[in-house]
Amino acid sequence: LKSAPTLRWTAGEIDRAAETLAQGRLVAFPTETVYGLGGDGGADAAVAAIYAAKGRPRFNPLILHVAGLEEASALAALPPGARLLAERFWPGPLTLVAPARSGAPISALAQAGLSSVALRAPAHPLAQALLTAFGGPLAGPSANPSGAISPTTADHVLAGLAGRIAGVLDGGPCVIGVESSIVGFDGDRPVLLRPGGLAAETIEAALGRPLGRPGGAITAPGQLTSHYAPKARLRLNADEAEKDEALLGFGPTPGAALNLSPSGDTEEAAANLFAMLRALDARADAIAVSPVPERGLGNAINDRLRRAAAPRP
Ligand code: TXA
Ligand code: MG
Numbered sequence: 001l002k003s004a005p006t007l008r009w010t011a012g013e014i015d016r017a018a019e020t021l022a023q024g025r026l027v028a029f030p031t032e033t034v035y036g037l038g039g040d041g042g043a044d045a046a047v048a049a050i051y052a053a054k055g056r057p058r059f060n061p062l063i064l065h066v067a068g069l070e071e072a073s074a075l076a077a078l079p080p081g082a083r084l085l086a087e088r089f090w091p092g093p094l095t096l097v098a099p100a101r102s103g104a105p106i107s108a109l110a111q112a113g114l115s116s117v118a119l120r121a122p123a124h125p126l127a128q129a130l131l132t133a134f135g136g137p138l139a140g141p142s143a144n145p146s147g148a149i150s151p152t153t154a155d156h157v158l159a160g161l162a163g164r165i166a167g168v169l170d171g172g173p174c175v176i177g178v179e180s181s182i183v184g185f186d187g188d189r190p191v192l193l194r195p196g197g198l199a200a201e202t203i204e205a206a207l208g209r210p211l212g213r214p215g216g217a218i219t220a221p222g223q224l225t226s227h228y229a230p231k232a233r234l235r236l237n238a239d240e241a242e243k244d245e246a247l248l249g250f251g252p253t254p255g256a257a258l259n260l261s262p263s264g265d266t267e268e269a270a271a272n273l274f275a276m277l278r279a280l281d282a283r284a285d286a287i288a289v290s291p292v293p294e295r296g297l298g299n300a301i302n303d304r305l306r307r308a309a310a311p312r313p
Contacts (some may be wrong), residue, residue, distance in 0.1 A: 007167040008154060011126055018133035020166045021046075026053055028143040028157045029130050030171030031122035033093045033180050033197045034150040034274070035157050036065065036140030037165065038130070040107075047107040047139050053164040056146040060222040061112035063095055063120050063180075064137040067128060072096070072119045075104045075137060079185045081207060088206050091123035093176050093197030097184035097220075110139045112221065120180055126171040142179060143168070149228050149281075149308075152177050152274045177271035178300045183211070186218045193220040195299040197270065227307040228274075230281035234309040236302075238288035246284035248276055250292050257284070266296035273301055277308065 009017050009027075017027045024046045027038045037054060039046035041064045051058055066072045069086045076098040078086065086096060100106060100117040111117055122128065131138060142150040143157045143165075151157045154170035161168075181196035183203060192200055192211040204210055214220065232246075241247035241255060249256030251264035258276045260269035269292060280287045289305055292298045 004163070004166070006158060006162045006165050008158070009167050009169045011129075011171070014126070014129045014133050014169070017130055017167060017169050021134050021138065024049070025166040026050060026164075027166055028151075028154075028161065028168040029127055029138075029140070030154070030169060030174060031065075031124045031127045032174060032176045033122070033178060034152055034174055035143040035154070035168070036063075036122075036127075036138070037143035037161070038065070038138045038140045040134075041065075041110055041137035041139040042105040042107060044107045044109055047109040050139055050141065051109070053161060054141060054144070054146045056141065058109070059112050061114055061118060062110045062139040062141050063118045064106060064110060065127065065131060065140045066119055066121050066137050067131045068121045071137070072121065074101070075106060076100050076117050076119055079188060081185055081188060081190050082183070085183060085203065085206060086121070089198060089203075090121040091128065092121070093123075093180045094203070095120040095180045095182040095196075097182060097193060106137065107139070116184070118182065124171055124174075126169055130169065147227060147229055149230060149274050149277055150179060156274070156278065173271075173275070175271060177273055177275075178297065178304060181300070182220055184218050184220075186212065186216070191218050193218070194223060195303050197297065197300065199296045200299055201296070227310075228304050229308055229312055230277050230287065232281045232284055233286040234305070235286065235288045236305055236309050237291045239290075241288045244284070245286040245288040246280045248280060248287055248289045250290040253290050256290070260292070260301075266292070266298045266301065270297040270301055273304065
């Protein structure tokens with residue numbers, strides 16, 4: 001990897017970003033969840049460069065971004081439940097895992113040796129424009145060094161990856177703010193592999209059945225226990241800050257240094273989560289976080305907070 005300055009592109013420079021991708025180079029791009037680290041999903045060299053730029057273990061497969069259901073169907077055999085969810089929620093904050101079609105133009109590296117592939121059609125207009133201009137699947141993990149907090153602005157991307165990628169397409173702050181929900185299928189049984197930006201209740205209502213939990217043959221290899229790690233120590237479900245702690249509030253929280261959502265709205269809290277963790281990490285050695293309810297996007301928020309608080313490897 002050459003250490004060249006990383007360029008910042010705006011909406012008018014989509015074609016430059018797409019040409020750069022076609023050359024096999026890496027471009028970070030905005031989605032409604034978090035920024036993705038994009039590379040040509042059909043080119044082994046580009047996919048290998050993504051793993052290198054992130055320092056990501058090669059056993060952890062990448063999400064492939066596509067424009068929509070038609071493009072996804074060419075790459076994977078979507079079971080009826082996956083098709084239903086794609087019709088209902090794509091483009092949007094939902095990733096579907098399904099068996100890859102043999103001969104699909106996907107780098108085997110992106111699948112990390114699995115027979116399945118993770119597919120997502122993002123809703124962000126710049127992501128859609130980039131996919132159309134590029135004309136093929138884009139491998140795109142979150143655009144952060146492996147194990148660090150996911151980026152929700154172009155500045156976050158540059159803070160972690162400047163010099164390691166060709167450019168970042170700046171689409172402003174991500175409106176959802178936590179990564180996509182990932183759903184796989186064990187036969188026809190739907191399984192929630194990662195809680196994310198689409199509430200589990202919403203997915204279950206569309207399917208008309210509960211989502212199973214991962215285990216056995218169906219897991220997401222990337223869901224390692226410690227992840228999203230800030231440098232600061234993190235204490236969860238705190239009622240108030242102890243000495244030296246900065247308090248990250250939820251709902252009315254006297255003494256909070258920052259508040260995820262003063263009104264107790266889990267969508268607002270998700271949109272603020274990663275930026276506020278970064279801000280407090282820069283100014284405190286320890287962060288205490290108010291309890292966040294396990295409803296709506298609270299499941300995804302608590303999942304990320306538990307991983308951030310877990311013992312580091
Ligand atoms: O919102 C998102 O999903 C963002 C944006 C950029 O799209 N992407 C993202 O990618 O969060 P990443 O690489 O940070 O997380 C992808 C997760 C990992 O936990 C990985 O193990 C899992 O998806 N995954 C990928 N392919 C899989 C497969 N075939 N089976 C099971 N899990 C898979
Ligand atoms: Mg990630």
